[in-house]
Amino acid sequence: MSDLEIRPAALTDIPAIVAMLADDPLGAQRESPDDLTPYGTAFRRLTKDPNQHLVVAVRAGRVVGTLQLTVVPGLSRRGSTRSVIEGVRVHAEERGSGLGTRLIEWAVDESRRHDCQLIQLTSDATRTDAHRFYERLGFTASHVGFKLTL
Amino acid sequence: MSDLEIRPAALTDIPAIVAMLADDPLGAQRESPDDLTPYGTAFRRLTKDPNQHLVVAVRAGRVVGTLQLTVVPGLSRRGSTRSVIEGVRVHAEERGSGLGTRLIEWAVDESRRHDCQLIQLTSDATRTDAHRFYERLGFTASHVGFKLTL
Numbered sequence: 001m002s003d004l005e006i007r008p009a010a011l012t013d014i015p016a017i018v019a020m021l022a023d024d025p026l027g028a029q030r031e032s033p034d035d036l037t038p039y040g041t042a043f044r045r046l047t048k049d050p051n052q053h054l055v056v057a058v059r060a061g062r063v064v065g066t067l068q069l070t071v072v073p074g075l076s077r078r079g080s081t082r083s084v085i086e087g088v089r090v091h092a093e094e095r096g097s098g099l100g101t102r103l104i105e106w107a108v109d110e111s112r113r114h115d116c117q118l119i120q121l122t123s124d125a126t127r128t129d130a131h132r133f134y135e136r137l138g139f140t141a142s143h144v145g146f147k148l149t150l
Numbered sequence: 151m152s153d154l155e156i157r158p159a160a161l162t163d164i165p166a167i168v169a170m171l172a173d174d175p176l177g178a179q180r181e182s183p184d185d186l187t188p189y190g191t192a193f194r195r196l197t198k199d200p201n202q203h204l205v206v207a208v209r210a211g212r213v214v215g216t217l218q219l220t221v222v223p224g225l226s227r228r229g230s231t232r233s234v235i236e237g238v239r240v241h242a243e244e245r246g247s248g249l250g251t252r253l254i255e256w257a258v259d260e261s262r263r264h265d266c267q268l269i270q271l272t273s274d275a276t277r278t279d280a281h282r283f284y285e286r287l288g289f290t291a292s293h294v295g296f297k298l299t300l
Contacts, residue, residue, distance in 0.1 A: 014225070021226050030227050042229030049201055049223060070222050073199060075164070076171050076237045077180050079192030084234065087226045108300065117300055122272060122293035134296045143272035143295025146284045150258065150267055 004099065006106045009054040009066065014039050016063035017056065020089040026124055027089075053110060054087075057099055064091040067103045071114045083111040085121040104137050154249065156256045159204040159216065164189050166213035167206065170239035176274060177239075203260060204237075207249060214241040217253045221264045233261040235271040254287050 009017060018039055022031035032038070046052045051072070057065030070084045085107050090099050111119045122145035123130045131141060159167060168189050172181035182188070196202045201222070207215030218236045235257050240249050261269045272295035273280045281291060 017225055027226070032228050038229035039225050040229075042223055042225050042231070045223040045231065046225070051199055051201065052223065054225070068224055070220070072220050072234070072236070073192055073195040073202065074218055074236055075167055075189050075192050075196070075204070076177070078182050079188035079190075081192070081195065084222070086222070086224055086232075108298070112300055118297060119300060120272065120295065120297045122270065122295045124293055125291075131294055131296075137298070139296035139298045141275075141294050141296055143274055143297065144281055144291050145270065145272045145293025145295040146281075146289035146291055147268060147270045147293065148258070148287070148289045150262055150269060 003059070004064075004102060005058045006055050006065075006103065007058065009043075009056045011040070011043060013056050013063050013066075014043060017066045017089075020063075020066055020091055021087065023092055024089065026126075055103075055106065057090075057103060059094070064094045065089060065099050065103050067107060069107050069110055071111070071116060077117065080117040081115055082118040082120060083107070083114065083116040085119065088121075100133060101137065104134075153209070154214075154252060155208045156205050156215075156253065157208065159193075159206045161190070161193060163206050163213050163216075164193060167216045167239075170213075170216055170241055171237065173242055174239065176276075205253075205256065207240075207253060209244070214244045215239060215249050215253050217257060219257050219260055221261070221266060227267065230267040231265055232268040232270055233257070233264065233266040235269065238271075250283060251287065254284075 014036055018033045021027045022033045046054055051070060053069040055067055056063045067088045068086045072084055073081045164186055168183045171177045172183045196204055201220055203219040205217055206213045217238045220234045222234060223231045
């Protein structure tokens with residue numbers, strides 16, 4: 001396979017990112033790839049925040065993966081800064097290629113660069129394959145993740 | 151009891167916040183209330199980020215609770231902005247007073263004010279009382295929370 005590049009997402013990457021968000025058992029119910037307007041608005045809000053790092057993985061000029069990393073300074077754990085991973089997606093044709101691992105490794109390196117002492121994420125309880133994936137990468141399933149829709 | 155005020159944390163609140171972070175079965179092992187230097191550094195980093203909202207609950211001039219809310223714009227769920235709650239603490243003498251509920255209600259109101267469509271948090275798997283508390287407030291334990299110490 002040709003070389004992979006992980007770089008900040010651009011406005012023109014939105015259709016490819018949304019297509020990946022929607023090509024997923026859970027995402028299929030909650031995304032609207034036919035109306036990109038809310039995604040464009042969200043992208044502009046996101047890029048104004050220096051603690052948000054939305055990236056895409058590109059192979060042979062094609063967007064094949066995405067991930068969002070948020071840097072969160074805080075007081076707990078002796079003033080630790082932590083990072084939060086959201087929205088990890090790998091294109092269907094790239095699954096099993098090691099791209100997910102490359103994306104998480106990028107997130108770990110970037111978190112270290114921002115002096116984070118902890119990296120965290122939540123994964124829907126039904127995504128048992130994803131849970132094994134994160135445990136293989138050294139993550140510990142130590143927490144319960146709660147959500148409230150507003 | 152006298153009136154409760156929830157307001158942004160100030161530098162002078164750090165000793166009281168750290169005392170609450172440390173007065174906890176898990177926090178006791180990972181905080182250093184005798185050396186506040188790292189907390190001061192973290193506080194300055196935190197207050198520079200407009201998406202961080204570290205608050206204290208004050209009753210009769212005394213800090214009795216704290217919570218950190220982070221606003222996270224993102225593309226998934228049709229460009230939803232979500233908020234993340236971290237570091238919820240209630241002073242030992244205030245437990246059972248409804249203060250925890252007041253803090254979470256503040257976080258919900260503040261999240262709505264920032265146009266968040268989702269509010270989320272993780273809680274250590276051992277904190278079963280906290281899990282019941284969040285479920286009573288309408289949160290769903292739908293996710294597994296993973297952490298990796300860097």
